[in-house]
Structures are given as structure tokens and as C-alpha cells.
Amino acid sequence: MNSQKLLKDLSEELFKFYKYPFSSIAILTHRYADVDALASVYAMYRLIKLIRPNANVEMIFPNSLNLTAKRIAEKFNVETSFKNFNLEDFKTIVIVDTASLGMLAQYSNKILHLDKDLIIIDHHSLDNEIAENALITICDPTAQSCSEIIVEIYEELNVNIPLEVSSLLIAGIISDTSRFQRVSPLTFKSVLNLIRTGVDYNAVLELLHEPLSDSERIARLKACQRISINRIENYVIVTTYIGAYESSVANILISLGADVAIVANKLDKGKIRICARCSEKFYENTSLSLSKDLMNPIGKMFNGYGGGHNLAACAEIFSNNVENILKLCISTIKKLIKRNRYK
């Protein structure tokens, strides 16, 4: 579609939206709503309430929300518990951030047979089935999130965005763009508008950060406390042991600066699981594959198995002696580095 035409369509549709006599409205989004879907539903809910204070507006989240969206909804006191509404009871159905009707779970099949006014707000390319049946279509497939389109709608209608709505919309944009890895000019324009409403950007970033469970945090910290640091030539090879989360620990040790991290977990029945990670730089310089050269042979040596990838591998072996196994890993790596250097 030609962007100029799209722009014209958009303002016509916005005008229709502005004139539309909202009275009873259900706002729906795709099942397992993500942060962009949550933000879009809530922002539309507030917008309609602001421009038509007497309207009856309900938000519907089929099959609930994903974990991050749920956490953010709780933080902003957005009521997301699922009530099985009968769409017959509404005059208007607003669908946001939903690429196809199939994503509306139990409402999928009913929508088109209900003969309701359909309003579509989206950044996905439009499904024909939806486009043909919609009364108003505010859709911009060049936008990277539905949230940024909704910022435009507020702007065009000259409605101030309430602060909690701004925070949710900016969270929607951050998450749908994967922290601004995919953007359009509209992304930055809408972010600027949201920042101007007084959003605490750092607080929103913090909210989007997946919190670790207490046990994983403690496992990481304990494993760091028990670390042993080995220098082999220019490389820093670290080993440690922990009762759970060995791969999470190994990852964090690489991000702390280790070239190689080996983490052992003593399982019951005389078994040990070993998890190894290395930096890309280490693999490039040494050609040492953690899978082929380290975990696989060690797995075989101790009647277990080992494998994975060059930069990340694991083994499960029969042994009771964690300390010896970790020493063996270090001496093997040492030999391999020397071998590869003289190859």
C-alpha cells in the first residue's frame, strides 16, 4: 500500500472515529495478551471514557495475559480478570493488536456473525476478512507497535494522555520493538510525545525486566561465592558448583567476564551434571568446541553423555567427586588450547 494513501485513509478513519456515537463497547485483543496488547486495550478504554464519559466500556482479555503483561497490569491496577462477556450485549466491538480473528479464542467465530460495528486498530497487515467487515479501520502496518498508533489517535483527537496510560503505552512500544531494535519514524515520534507527558522511562524499563525467582538469585550468588579462577594463557576459566540453575549460573559467569565457565551440579544416585559456556571470542581464538572437545568426551569417559553446541554444552556423568571432575575439565581445556595453538 502506498504510504500517502495510507496517511489519507488514516485521517479519514480518525475523523469517523471521532464522530462515532460510542454507547456500549467491548474492547478485545488477542489471546495471551502481550504488553502491547494490554497497553492498547487499556489506552482505548481510557480514551473512549474520556471522550464519551457516559459510554459503557468493557475490556476483554481472552485466555488471559502473558506473565510480563500480567505483572504490568497489576502494577497499574488494570483489571484484567476474565469475565465471559456476551458480545451480543454490546453495540460496538473494538479489536486491537490482533492480526487475525482466529487469535480471539472463544470469540473468533462469533464476531462476524453478530452484525456489530467493528472498529479495528492495528499494526499488523490487515486480514481481508476483517477489513471487509470493519466500520472503522485505523491500521498502519509500518508501525512497529499498536501502542504507537494509539498515541497518534490521542494526538489527533487532541486528548491529553493520562500518565498511567503513557507508561503502559511506552512499555508496549519498548516490548514490541524489542527495545528499539525495529523502529519506524512513528516509533520515535510517539515515544517523544509520551516522554513529554512525564513518563518515568527508567521505571518502565525496570518493570519490563523479568524478575528472577529468589532461588535462582541465591543460586547465582552462592555459585559466585564458590568460584575458582584459573588463568590459562590469556584466558580466564572459572569453575564452580551449585545445586540448581547451573546453566543460568554459567551464562552469568560469561557475562561477568569469564572466557569459559564450568558449573557442576551434584545430582542424586552418584550423578553429576556439568554445564559449560564460553565466550564467542574464546571459541574464535582457540577453535575449542565445548561440545565436541570437552563435554562429549567427558560424558563418555564417565558412562554418561554430553553434547550441545560449540559455545554451550552440558554433560551428565556417573561420579561422586565434583572437585575432580572440575579439575579434569580445566586440565583438558589447558591441553586443548596448547594443541590448537601448535596445530
Ligand SMILES: [Mn+2]
Ligand atoms: Mn503488537
